[in-house]
Amino acid sequence: MGKFLRKRLISLLITLLLVSLVGFALTAYPPETLAFDKCHNEFGDNQNEQKCIDKLVAELGFDRPLFYFEIASLAEPDTLYKVYPFSLRKVLRRHALRSGNWEAVQQWHLSLSAARQALRTSEPNPAYQTLLGAIQTWESSLHAQDFEAYRLRVIELSHGPDIPNSLSSLMANTCEQGKVLLNTRQGWRTYVPRIIWHGTSCRYHQWISRMAKGDWGTTLNHLPVRSEIMRMVGNSAPVVCLGLLIAVVLGTWLGVASARRAGSAFDRISTAGVFALDAVPVFWAGILLLVLLANPKGLHIFPIGFDNIRTHPGENILRWVLPLVVYSYGGIAIVTRLIRLQVLEALNQDFVRTARAKGLSTQAVVWKHAFRQAWVTLATIVAGLIPALVGGSIIIEHLFTIHGIGEGLEKASANADTSFLLASLTLTAFLTAVGYLVADLLYVMVDPRIRLLPTRNEA
Amino acid sequence: MITSLHNLRPIAGSLSWLSLLVVVAILAPVLSNDQPLACHCGETWYFPAFSPNKAITIANEASRPSRDIDWQKAPCASKLWPLLPFGNKSYDAGNQQDQPPLSRNSANRLHLLGTTRSSQDLLTMLIYGTRVSLLVGVFTALLTVSLGVGFGGIAGFFGNDRLRISRGEVIGYGLGLFLSWYYFFYLRFDALENEQAWWLLGELLFRLLATLAFTGGLGWAFGKMPGAFFGKNTALPLDSLVQKMMEVLQSIPSLVLILTVGAISGRNLWIMMLMLGCVSWVGVARLVRADVLRARESAYMEAGEVMGFGGWRLLFWHALPNALNTAWVALAMGIGSAITAESSLAFLGLVNSGNSWGSIFGSISGQEIISLWWVGVFPCLCIFFTVLSCNHISEFFRNRFDPRSGN
Numbered sequence: 001m002g003k004f005l006r007k008r009l010i011s012l013l014i015t016l017l018l019v020s021l022v023g024f025a026l027t028a029y030p031p032e033t034l035a036f037d038k039c040h041n042e043f044g045d046n047q048n049e050q051k052c053i054d055k056l057v058a059e060l061g062f063d064r065p066l067f068y069f070e071i072a073s074l075a076e077p078d079t080l081y082k083v084y085p086f087s088l089r090k091v092l093r094r095h096a097l098r099s100g101n102w103e104a105v106q107q108w109h110l111s112l113s114a115a116r117q118a119l120r121t122s123e124p125n126p127a128y129q130t131l132l133g134a135i136q137t138w139e140s141s142l143h144a145q146d147f148e149a150y151r152l153r154v155i156e157l158s159h160g161p162d163i164p165n166s167l168s169s170l171m172a173n174t175c176e177q178g179k180v181l182l183n184t185r186q187g188w189r190t191y192v193p194r195i196i197w198h199g200t201s202c203r204y205h206q207w208i209s210r211m212a213k214g215d216w217g218t219t220l221n222h223l224p225v226r227s228e229i230m231r232m233v234g235n236s237a238p239v240v241c242l243g244l245l246i247a248v249v250l251g252t253w254l255g256v257a258s259a260r261r262a263g264s265a266f267d268r269i270s271t272a273g274v275f276a277l278d279a280v281p282v283f284w285a286g287i288l289l290l291v292l293l294a295n296p297k298g299l300h301i302f303p304i305g306f307d308n309i310r311t312h313p314g315e316n317i318l319r320w321v322l323p324l325v326v327y328s329y330g331g332i333a334i335v336t337r338l339i340r341l342q343v344l345e346a347l348n349q350d351f352v353r354t355a356r357a358k359g360l361s362t363q364a365v366v367w368k369h370a371f372r373q374a375w376v377t378l379a380t381i382v383a384g385l386i387p388a389l390v391g392g393s394i395i396i397e398h399l400f401t402i403h404g405i406g407e408g409l410e411k412a413s414a415n416a417d418t419s420f421l422l423a424s425l426t427l428t429a430f431l432t433a434v435g436y437l438v439a440d441l442l443y444v445m446v447d448p449r450i451r452l453l454p455t456r457n458e459a
Numbered sequence: 460m461i462t463s464l465h466n467l468r469p470i471a472g473s474l475s476w477l478s479l480l481v482v483v484a485i486l487a488p489v490l491s492n493d494q495p496l497a498c499h500c501g502e503t504w505y506f507p508a509f510s511p512n513k514a515i516t517i518a519n520e521a522s523r524p525s526r527d528i529d530w531q532k533a534p535c536a537s538k539l540w541p542l543l544p545f546g547n548k549s550y551d552a553g554n555q556q557d558q559p560p561l562s563r564n565s566a567n568r569l570h571l572l573g574t575t576r577s578s579q580d581l582l583t584m585l586i587y588g589t590r591v592s593l594l595v596g597v598f599t600a601l602l603t604v605s606l607g608v609g610f611g612g613i614a615g616f617f618g619n620d621r622l623r624i625s626r627g628e629v630i631g632y633g634l635g636l637f638l639s640w641y642y643f644f645y646l647r648f649d650a651l652e653n654e655q656a657w658w659l660l661g662e663l664l665f666r667l668l669a670t671l672a673f674t675g676g677l678g679w680a681f682g683k684m685p686g687a688f689f690g691k692n693t694a695l696p697l698d699s700l701v702q703k704m705m706e707v708l709q710s711i712p713s714l715v716l717i718l719t720v721g722a723i724s725g726r727n728l729w730i731m732m733l734m735l736g737c738v739s740w741v742g743v744a745r746l747v748r749a750d751v752l753r754a755r756e757s758a759y760m761e762a763g764e765v766m767g768f769g770g771w772r773l774l775f776w777h778a779l780p781n782a783l784n785t786a787w788v789a790l791a792m793g794i795g796s797a798i799t800a801e802s803s804l805a806f807l808g809l810v811n812s813g814n815s816w817g818s819i820f821g822s823i824s825g826q827e828i829i830s831l832w833w834v835g836v837f838p839c840l841c842i843f844f845t846v847l848s849c850n851h852i853s854e855f856f857r858n859r860f861d862p863r864s865g866n
Contacts, residue, residue, distance in 0.1 A: 011706075018707045023719070030723055073646065094649050142649070193641045275854070279847035281799050283806045283820070284839040291829050298829075394714065395803055413718035413809055421719040429710040436709070 008440065012433050019429040020211075024204055027418040028066055032085045034416050038220065057084050059218065060419070061206060065198035068205065074192040075100040091140055098144070100186035108177040112139060115170045127162035131171075144182065151178045211426065217419035219412075225423045229405065236393055236404030239320070243327030244385060248378060250328070251335025255374075256366060258336070259343035270336070278333040286326045286399040294322060323400045327393065335381060342377050346370035372446055379442040383435030470855045473848035480845065484589045491583040493546030500535035508541060544568055545580035560833050573833045576822055581833060584819050585841060591815035592845070595732055595801040600793030602736030604786050607743025612782060614701035614744070615751030616774045620694040624682070627689030631681025635674030643669050701748075705741045713738040717800075721809050728812045731804065735797055743789040750782040784860040788853045795849030802842050816841050 039052035057063055065081045072080075076096050083089040095105045116135055119128050134157050138150035157163075158171035210217065216225040254274070258267040294302045302322050346352055347370050355369045356362075394406035405424070412420040467474065483490065494507035505515055545568075558574040560581075572581040643666045681689065717734050724730045754760060755778060763773050802817025804810040812818055816838040828835045 015703070015706050015710055018703070019710055022707065022711065023716075026716075026719055027723060031725070071641070071645070090649065097646060190646065191642075193638075275850065276847065279795070279843055279850050281802060281839065281842055281846070283803060284835075284843065287828055287835055287839075291832065291835075295829055394718075394807065398807060409715060409718055410807060410809070413722045416722040418719075418722070421715065421722060425711065425715050425719060428712040428715060432712065433706075433710045436706075 004444070005441075008437060012437055015433055016426075016430060019433075020208055020426055021204075023422050023425045023429075024207065027422045028203075029086055030416050030418045032062075032087070034220075036085075061203040062086075064206070065196075065202045066204065067202050068198055068200070070196045070198060071193060072196050073097060073190050074194050075102060075186070075189040077102045077106075078196055094142070095181075097190050098142075099181055099184070100189035101181070101184050104177070104181040104184050108174070108181045109139075111170075111174040111177050115167070115174050118167060118170055122167070125162060127157075127160055131157045131160075131163070138178075147178070148182065151175055151182075207422075211423070216423040216427075219420050220415055220417045225420050228408065228420070229424060229427070232403065232405040232408040235402060236397065236406065239323050239327060239396075239402060239404070240393060242320070243324050244331060244382070246324060247328040247331025247335055248382065251332045252339050252374075252378070254332065255336040255339025256343055256371070259340045259347065259370075260362070260366060262344055271340070274333045274336045277329050278337075280329070282326060282330065282395045283399070285329060286322075286396060289322050289326065290399060323396055323402065326396050326399070331385065335378070338377050338381065339374050342374040343370050346373050376439070376443045376446050379439040380436075383432065383439040470852050473851040476844055476848045477852075480589050480593060483586055484593050487586050487590055490541055491543035491545060491580075491586050492541045493544060495535075495538040495540050495544075498535040498538040505535075543571075543580060543583050543586070545583040557831055572837050575819065575834055576827075576831070581819075581837060584814050585816065585837060588814050588816045588819055588838070589841075591728075591813055592798050592801065592817075592842075595728070595812070595815065596794035596798040596845075596849075599732050599735045599739075599797035599801075600790050602733070603739045603793045603797075604743055604790050606736065606740035607789060608747050608779065608782055608786055610701050610704070610740065611744035611747030612751050612774060612779050614698045615748035616755060616778050617695070617697045617770070618755075619696045619698045622695045622697055622770070623692045624695065625689060626691045626693055627684045628678045628682040629693060629695075630689070631678035632674055634681070635677035636670070638677075639670035639673045643673075701744070705744060708738055708741050711738065717804065718809060721804070726809060726811045728810055731801070731810045731812075732797075735800055739793065739796070743785065743793075746785045746789070747782040750785055751778045754778045754781040784856065788857045788860070791849050791853035791856065795846040795853075798842060798849075799846055802838075 036053065039049050039056065043049045043052050062084050063082050073096075076093060080089060080093060080096075083092060092105065092109060095109070096102050099105055112135065116132065119132055119135075122128065131154070134150065134154050138147070138154055141147045141150045154171065155175050158168050158175075163171075207217070214226065216229070219225055219228060254270055258270045261267050291298075293299055302318050343366065347366075352365055352369050355365050360368075393402075393404060394410050396402070397404045397406035398410060408420070409424060411417075412424075488508060489496065492508045496508045497504060497506050499505075500515075507513075507515070555574065555578060557576060558570055560571065560573040562570050562573060570580050570582070572585070575581055575584060647666075684690075713735075716738060717731060720734050721727075721731060760773060760777055763777055768777075798816075801810065801812060801815060802820070805812050805815050805817030806821035808821055820835055820838040823831055823834050
């Protein structure tokens with residue numbers, strides 16, 4: 001058992017590591033417009049806005065390398081990751097890969113930025129706008145031909161009548177640098193791959209070590225993710241746990257009852273009912289119940305809203321009814337079907353016949369012998385339902401205005417709040433993996449025939 | 460598998476509902492359109508519903524694409540209208556918003572199921588929504604089943620030690636994959652942006668083929684290398700790899716994953732379908748793996764091996780057909796669950812899927828549902844019956860193939 005447990009725990013760790021890698025990779029490059037928009041809304045003027053963006057970028061770690069190492073081309077510089085926004089990083093990488101000469105790209109882009117800054121800070125002028133547009137297209141032009149064409153266009157525009165001499169000379173410098181960039185290409189460097197070692201200052205390391213220490217990051221609203229998730233889970237947990245309990249108890253009872261009377265009218269009705277329940281989308285069931293039973297204009301039996309669920313849990317018991325019904329009906333369907341099959345199969349087996357022949361009562365046979373296998377099924381179902389504890393209640397919380405984790409996820413998804421999403425993804429995966437481990441252990445305990453470790457010849 | 464149509468009688472209802480949906484999805488522009496099917500204007504016959512982009516000149520007006528013409532007022536002698544003379548996307552001039560079922564618009568045309576908040580005919584939207592919902596269901600289910608059969612089949616057939624290749628080949632394939640990634644994907648990372656869909660697809664296909672050829676060539680070349688070091692045989696632990704992948708995918712909560720990817724990628728329907736397919740193949744793969752493992756032990760497989768059949772031939776012609784039943788069951792089940800998942804996300808506004816059934820329903824708020832009940836009830840009935848039919852069919856096949864599990 002000890003060896004099995006150790007092996008299983010190592011496997012669990014590897015799984016969690018892989019999950020964290022997948023989640024991290026998916027959220028590595030969130031849309032950067034979000035940070036810009038947020039800072040733009042918070043601060044009107046340019047200077048504070050830039051400060052806010054810089055702060056946010058440092059907070060989210062966007063100016064750090066992504067992973068411990070990076071496979072890059074010889075043409076790329078080591079520290080391209082310091083460039084923000086991501087779109088600019090991409091443009092620079094593109095130019096570096098095209099020309100192979102990073103020094104020239106850097107010189108050109110620095111002088112281009114200086115010229116653009118000068119254009120932006122001077123008073124608005126339609127000629128400047130045209131020039132800025134031309135610079136923009138030049139900056140992102142892909143091929144050597146286009147690059148030269150746009151360069152000539154910028155030269156032409158910068159000698160226009162509305163452009164003062166100081167700006168013209170700045171632009172001339174930039175264009176000269178652009179020419180240098182074109183003439184000093186070292187294309188071969190692009191085709192040589194290399195590995196850049198970043199070490200532990202990378203984003204992934206920072207994130208995962210903080211995560212392990214219990215610091216789960218901050219949301220876009222500068223609140224700690226940990227306390228936010230805890231608060232939301234606290235709001236969801238009572239409904240979710242009760243719903244799960246109801247689903248398991250009712251489902252088990254229904255499953256066993258119909259398995260014992262297999263083929264009877266009761267069995268057929270319950271099977272058909274469970275089957276139909278399985279096909280009802282949660283949102284439809286929720287809305288239907290809301291319209292029928294919580295309708296201010298019609299039958300208003302059940303009030304809605306869970307603002308004070310934790311402070312006054314028993315104050316209004318009626319508030320619990322509809323969410324619990326909607327929460328548990330899907331689970332009832334699943335549990336009933338699986339338990340029915342499980343018990344039906346067990347009832348036809350020899351050891352049950354033996355137990356019956358020994359004169360045990362039907363109750364004892366069903367619950368002590370036939371149901372033994374079903375415990376494993378139940379454990380697996382509950383482990384599989386753990387993701388639902390965190391994520392599956394989104395629609396229910398949306399409908400019944402419960403301020404729980406589902407609502408939090410919905411909002412985080414709408415705002416692209418990656419730290420919140422990533423933390424909940426990892427935590428749920430952790431809970432699920434642990435749940436499956438427990439189910440496996442139960443499996444071993446319930447069924448003595450199971451071999452703990454596969455033998456060599458077994459695939 | 461299906462011996463005769465007569466055997467399918469228990470699921471006749473479900474099959475006919477699904478067939479009806481397919482027919483409706485295909486015939487949507489003919490069933491419901493704001494342009495006549497045929498009309499006789501001046502001296503010529505036009506068929507605007509079938510060629511909405513064709514430029515037409517009628518009654519001394521400038522030539523315009525036929526979809527821009529107000530056909531209700533057009534001076535044509537005889538017009539043959541579709542069953543439902545309402546547009547899918549365009550605004551119908553005579554309609555009013557929030558009309559209950561069986562009301563009429565100002566042009567005295569019957570709204571069988573009423574109109575929506577945006578003054579569109581509900582039945583028309585349902586008919587066009589069939590296309591989106593069926594597409595989501597079928598595409599996602601096909602992806603799920605093919606991934607599941609592929610991974611499950613490989614894991615079950617080859618196990619951990621049945622696919623043996625030489626060390627030289629391992630090195631060659633690894634090197635080939637790395638170099639292909641670097642030259643065909645990394646260095647050309649920006650060539651896939653801002654392009655047409657067909658161009659993108661072609662480019663991707665080309666790169667994949669190039670990767671395949673390059674990797675294969677390198678693997679072959681290294682496999683031919685002389686010497687004991689390159690010649691040593693090693694077993695690929697395919698089963699362990701697939702099992703690990705399944706474990707990882709099983710631990711990741713699929714809904715949270717889809718929400719995360721949706722937030723990053725801007726709620727694209729295609730990306731959502733891809734994600735749905737990529738996370739839900741695990742269940743299928745587990746069943747297929749068990750099927751193939753069982754087949755692997757059978758006598759005919761041994762006979763095949765004795766006769767000298769290659770591994771791939773045994774896999775495709777002798778092992779995988781055993782998993783066909785599982786695949787059919789999973790396909791039927793997958794269509795239903797994909798439609799449910801898509802409508803749930805569309806209901807929450809977390810995916811942009813045009814007008815699928817879920818998004819019609821999600822276009823009104825929870826409070827409005829009381830006064831606009833028809834907008835809620837009819838799309839949901841469509842979803843309900845479709846999911847029920849899919850579940851029914853899959854349950855039927857499961858019982859048929861595995862009588863032990865049934866009644």
